[in-house]
Amino acid sequence: MRQSKLFAKTLREAPADEVSTNASLLIRAGFIDKVMAGVYSYLPLGLKVLEKVKEIVRQEMDKLGAQEILMPALHPKDNYLKTERWDKIDVLFKLDGASGSQYALGSTHEEIVTPLAKKFVSSYKDLPLSVYQIQDKFRNEPRAKSGLLRGREFSMKDLYSFHKDQEDLDNFYNKSKAAYLEVFKRCGLKAILVEASGGVFSKYSHEFQVATENGEDTVVVCSSCDFAQNREICELADNDMCPNCDSQVKVIKAIEVGNIFKLKDRFTKAFDFEYTDEEGRRQPVLMGCYGIGPSRVLGSVVEVHHDDKGIIWPKELTPFKAHLIILDESKKDEADKLYDQLTATGWQILYDDRQESAGVKLNDADLLGLTVQLIIGSKTNKSVEFKLRATGEVREVKYNKVEEELKKIYN
């Protein structure tokens, strides 16, 4: 993509009405645009990253054996009366439909997926079953000041699993933990598995928390063992002794990027969702739910991976594999040729062909934060400065070796 044609330009200054680091940087870099508090548009660069997050999530959910579906955002009120959540979900958007009907805008999909699964599951032979979707959720948040971390409208991957007994649910639940950690790792996030409230049905649910000072959550983590609990269920303070080992705990700020929850029969009971077991008896179906917010992951990545110059994308999420930057107009033909060669072999390249000063171009490149910069300046000779955004490391690489070097990074 030639940058001269790219929709959305970088902004000189952070938007005045945006207090979050993630949205501020993403808006300045031209990745997103703010429509109102908690509601954003994704511009071409931002959409590319969002799609990469979604694709990673999709791959790991498929590996779990879950099948992708797509449920609607408009939900009938009746389903919420059955689960007694119409008045209990305080962030639920409600709206009036035709001829007196009322709808909710989905903030989660238990009220839709449970009756859906019930239609197709009758026997133990139909279990276990797991389905997921990647779809936009709506929450009427009273405060939405954290950019992509807490949206009124946001992307969500929600997975639901259905089981014949507790053991089967527990097995899947544990497998999901590994899948989740893999998703976050691939997105460049160190997620901590944190125990949180399990509600009235389970001792604990689990959250995946990413440590960052701008996080809205407070988490107690042990400095040496795996102990980690959300502050909401934990009385410990900084330097208290870990209940599992002799080390001290730390209290840190973190962003919740995912959560998993054993719902057991909380929703299946509300919809009379039972199956017939091996002996012909009717049994309650047990259920789990598992969420990851791709837009929140995107925001978290920016919170964690940036410096004072701009964003630093992990290689799996970089919107283009390389940012080709020409600083010396006399080398335009060479740069064009390199761009054509790389794109011809399938490399996604952002080519800064704009008539701007070297300073503007280099600053913009650091702000955009693509993993690799290929800089063609007055001093390079049939070569680029091959620069890694994360470390600032620069090496001179001959044009005909650029693809080889890119392969080393991306393979």
Place this chain on the structure above:
Amino acid sequence: MRQSKLFAKTLREAPADEVSTNASLLIRAGFIDKVMAGVYSYLPLGLKVLEKVKEIVRQEMDKLGAQEILMPALHPKDNYLKTERWDKIDVLFKLDGASGSQYALGSTHEEIVTPLAKKFVSSYKDLPLSVYQIQDKFRNEPRAKSGLLRGREFSMKDLYSFHKDQEDLDNFYNKSKAAYLEVFKRCGLKAILVEASGGVFSKYSHEFQVATENGEDTVVVCSSCDFAQNREICELADNDMCPNCDSQVKVIKAIEVGNIFKLKDRFTKAFDFEYTDEEGRRQPVLMGCYGIGPSRVLGSVVEVHHDDKGIIWPKELTPFKAHLIILDESKKDEADKLYDQLTATGWQILYDDRQESAGVKLNDADLLGLTVQLIIGSKTNKSVEFKLRATGEVREVKYNKVEEELKKIYN
């Protein structure tokens, strides 16, 4: 995919509350599920087809030079006050947000894309610009009885273009016609380019209509030339003389699968969206909008391509490239091996490995409507019956030639 594991089974009977052919067949075949009138869930098979439609649309929009973005469904009321549409769009869903604010659920995105484009366009050098999104729209339809043809929530590709003058808008508008016809052709639809009302700004807008008796639109088409007009702007009756040539016109029922519209300065004026021209003068930006509903396309394909046995997917939309069906359990090892070989080389195969009778399996295969069926029965010898769903044509093909035959169809 092994059909024994596939989420959603075929239903013996059409759902009683579904009167449309498209939704009836899609529900029976396990492609979609009805949540309420005009609101559906996509099950794994349906989602695969929907994604294929979206991908075709995306490819043709990219060829047009349009850039993909993603705008939100939640819209601030203020933007509609500027365009004076808050009370004019009768299908607009409205909802109350936090602290007294009001939102609309997007039924179209002029109110969002116009101020967005304005932020980044200041000079003639920034024009033309075209952006599109594939996103879910909401319309509070009083009647929603046509399945996927008229949803309360539905998938939409909306493209918006911005131009410095009428000539540039006209050029892009004409190019979009060709792109649209290509989209429909690839989806297996014969779309007719039909003149429709242009509102107060243009003589005509254009609709893309697919002839089918279940269509909600009425269109007057000439039997020999290109003349075609929506009945809403046309006084002609069956067998009247075409105004362009000597032939007779026909009045037919059709489904509108796309429309394109020259908005000119209808919305740019409302948002004070001007640019500076080559002479430094401020000029109004002119605008066009271009819509295709992928979910409506999916429904239209089913309306047009089905028989009394079920759906007949065009090859570009078939959810799997082939449906492998084993009727003779003694050949299970052979069938497993063929399935493994084809999937190993990247072929997407649905493998009916269920313990069901031959009759059930063959009926289900015809109902699901995959383009190619590979039937392994008691009479085949190291070969499959290679059957085309559309024509019923059957040939015996040796196992080691199946891939070659599939390539002939899909390349």
